[in-house]
Amino acid sequence: MSRHAPRIAIVGVAGRMGRTLVNAVEQEAGATLAGGIVEPGSSLVGTDIGELAGQGKLGVTAVDSLAAIVDDFDVLIDFTAPQVTLSNLAFCAEHGKRMVVGTTGMNDAELAELDGYRAKLPMVFAPNMSVGVNLTLKLLETAAKALGDEGYDIEVIEAHHRHKVDAPSGTALKMGEVVAESLGRSLDEHGVFTREGQCGPRTDKEIGFATVRAGDIVGEHTVMFATEGERIEITHKASSRMTFAKGAVRAARWVADKEIGRYDMQDVLALN
Incomplete structure (x- = not known):
């Protein structure tokens, strides 16, 4: 070889x-x-x-x-x-x-x-082979360590084409895992994948996920760190x-x- x-x-x-x-x-x-x-x-x-x-x-x-x-x-x-x-x-x-x-x-x-x-x-x-996504994972690790335990709510939002069969996407889960590991949390305990009806206010440590399936979207992922007065979003969008x-x-x-x-x-x- x-x-x-x-x-x-x-x-x-x-x-x-x-x-x-x-x-x-x-x-x-x-x-x-x-x-x-x-x-x-x-x-x-x-x-x-x-x-x-x-x-x-x-x-x-x-x-x-x-x-x-x-x-x-x-x-x-x-x-x-x-x-x-x-x-x-x-x-x-x-x-x-x-x-x-x-x-x-x-x-x-x-x-x-x-x-x-x-x-x-x-x-x-790897759930995502994109160079940009994998750089984004490093940015998320840094952001989580700096922000996550200082009153910032963390949400992962992803969108893909209508033909994708799994949800959340592997990339969204990997992003959530990176954030959770950086904060000493577990997605099994703190990941929230559905919200419906009278679900009550979010807890301090939960990491939420939201999924969109529509049209021909190749792949879009945003991790939001939100607190009173400001919101930081780290986003990757794939066009091909x-x-x-x-x-x-x-x-x-x-x-x-x-x-x-x-x-x-x-x-x-x-x-x-």
Whole structure:
């Protein structure tokens, strides 16, 4: 495997994110597009994945299993669904591959299963691969430590397109976790995810979440620190999925020569 040009395969190349990832890998001089996976039995098997991504022929055809390209790739990028991702982790661990995982919506059991692979293969797992979002997480850590226990109410507001299936978003939860950890709190105890009817006034330590699903919003996240007399808002807005795709490709290049372990985008960007 080349240290500087890992061969990258992408799961779900027929989807919105998959097509964007194909374009991102093609734009990256330090990586090679090596494979694309579609659903088993899909009519798209054998289709050039460049055509799926609107680029024209790239000479790489879609397959419906990792086994079909096991000798052709070094790093797998997966933004699919929890059980698909866990199956792919098992395959990559068995065959000495590396993974970049952007899948969200995992429950506690699935997250625990994923974490078990930290001793089996090198992987980058992050709910958001955007460089800007991961810088925002560092800003939130600083803000929480400075403001959170000084009478500031904390609310996380996120908006995504109408097709997103999980809520709150993985990024919103990660933002809440960063704030909570900075303040010595737990989202299990202090996270508030629904407010309806006579719910009473907010408590001092709660961290609230609000979700919007509408239209074609790519992704918007705001964390609000509000007290009497002022409000501080830290916001990230994504206008294109390409920002996530470029971050994932950057992570794939980074993890290509790393030792076995579980990493995140803070590691990739040297922010830890």
